[in-house]
Amino acid sequence: MTFLSILFALLIEQLKPLRADNPVYASIKSFAATIEGWFNAGHAHHGRLGWVVMVGALTVPVALVYWLLLHVSLVAAFAWNVLVVYMTLGFRHYSHYFTSIQLALNTGDEMTARTLLAEWTKLDTTAMDVSEISRIVSERALITTHRHVFGVFFWFLMPAGPALAVMYRVAEYLSRAWNEPDHMKYEAFGRFAAQAFYWIDWIPARLTASAFAVVGNFEDAIYAWRNFANRWDDEAAGIILAAGGGAMGVRFGTEKEAAAGIILPADAATVDSMAEETDGLPGDTPSPRTLQSTVGLVWRALLLWMFLLLLLSVAVWMG
Numbered sequence: 001m002t003f004l005s006i007l008f009a010l011l012i013e014q015l016k017p018l019r020a021d022n023p024v025y026a027s028i029k030s031f032a033a034t035i036e037g038w039f040n041a042g043h044a045h046h047g048r049l050g051w052v053v054m055v056g057a058l059t060v061p062v063a064l065v066y067w068l069l070l071h072v073s074l075v076a077a078f079a080w081n082v083l084v085v086y087m088t089l090g091f092r093h094y095s096h097y098f099t100s101i102q103l104a105l106n107t108g109d110e111m112t113a114r115t116l117l118a119e120w121t122k123l124d125t126t127a128m129d130v131s132e133i134s135r136i137v138s139e140r141a142l143i144t145t146h147r148h149v150f151g152v153f154f155w156f157l158m159p160a161g162p163a164l165a166v167m168y169r170v171a172e173y174l175s176r177a178w179n180e181p182d183h184m185k186y187e188a189f190g191r192f193a194a195q196a197f198y199w200i201d202w203i204p205a206r207l208t209a210s211a212f213a214v215v216g217n218f219e220d221a222i223y224a225w226r227n228f229a230n231r232w233d234d235e236a237a238g239i240i241l242a243a244g245g246g247a248m249g250v251r252f253g254t255e256k257e258a259a260a261g262i263i264l265p266a267d268a269a270t271v272d273s274m275a276e277e278t279d280g281l282p283g284d285t286p287s288p289r290t291l292q293s294t295v296g297l298v299w300r301a302l303l304l305w306m307f308l309l310l311l312l313s314v315a316v317w318m319g
Contacts (some may be wrong), residue, residue: 002157003218003313007306009085024087027171028058032177040189047189051174051196052208058170063163084162090148091302094120094140098291100167101137105288135286138294139252142212142244143237145298147172147314151204153305157209168204171197198236206234208301209243215300216247217299220283248293249283 020137032054039236062084063226069077113133114125121140125133155164173195207252213221219230225239231253232238238253245252253303 001074001081002161003306005078005081005085005308006153006156006309007084009089010091012082012086013089013091017095018086018090020090022092028173029177031057032174036184036189040187042188044188044191047178051171051193055167055170059163059167062166063160066162080163084165085152085156088152088156088165090225091145093148094144097187098137098141101133102288102291103184105134105291112154130288131276131286132245134288134290135250135252138250138286138290139241141283141294142240143289145206146203146240148237149302150208150212150305153203153309154207155200155203157309160302168200171200179180201236207237209239211304212244212247212297212303216244216297217249220249221246224283229240244294245283248290248297250286250290251283252286284297 035050035054039046066077066084066134069080095117101113101116101120104110104116110130113130114128117123117128117133117137118125121136123136128136138211147270148169151168152165155168156162158164171193174193175190178187178193180183184190209221209225213225221243224242229235229238229242232241241252
């Protein structure tokens with residue numbers, strides 16, 4: 001049922017992608033803001049309590065519904081699984097940005113590409129050249145795919161299935177919502193949310209990087225992972241981007257990266273130090289062709305995950 005749930009959810013999303021601004025996500029964002037308002041008194045343990053309340057309030061009902069449906073009808077439990085996976089996946093949430101930027105770069109319309117990238121990432125893209133646009137788009141695509149697809153897959157495979165998939169997505173959101181906004185930066189309240197997601201994502205991030213290595217240039221992916229992943233401030237992002245870049249033969253990142261795996265625009269003085277930091281990285285400078293390579297890498301990794309899941313499902317069924 002696990003394999004079929006994921007397969008059906010993926011097929012439905014291809015036909016009817018769930019918008020990133022859908023009412024369910026909007027309600028969760030509002031709930032997170034409410035929890036922050038209730039619990040944030042400036043101490044780390046308040047953030048821990050708020051995180052437990054938020055995650056528990058969203059995951060426990062999902063687990064209870066699944067358990068009840070299992071005792072009523074396997075078909076109903078299957079439908080519930082498909083619905084939860086569909087709501088937690090985000091394979092095509094931002095694909096319109098990626099595709100539109102790719103088309104703009106392929107036609108030489110750098111202005112449109114910069115505008116779309118600014119809308120997507122909220123970065124100042126005014127001075128970005130084609131190479132930098134290509135790098136940032138590819139990096140964002142790999143990180144987004146991991147957090148909206150492969151991370152969800154891993155936790156959905158665990159015994160509590162749909163509830164843990166919800167836990168992963170909520171934990172990922174809280175790690176950003178309670179740390180990245182200007183009014184939350186450096187506050188103790190969001191510290192636990194960041195630490196919790198670090199451990200929740202520890203295994204999935206490495207499995208995603210491994211999948212990229214298997215379906216790409218394995219030797220360069222492992223070499224970049226072992227030697228260059230620590231150049232990102234976000235450990236998980238560093239592992240995924242180093243392995244992904246090595247797998248595609250592209251140099252991703254410079255210096256210490258931002259949490260989302262994306263560098264903020266640099267001034268001229270910083271560019272020189274960036275060049276020094278990339279010494280030894282395998283691969284070529286990102287270009288518009290890198291976006292096509294990124295699409296291919298993601299789809300091959302997805303097919304690998306689905307194939308392994310199918311084998312596991314068959315083995316369990318035969319056992």
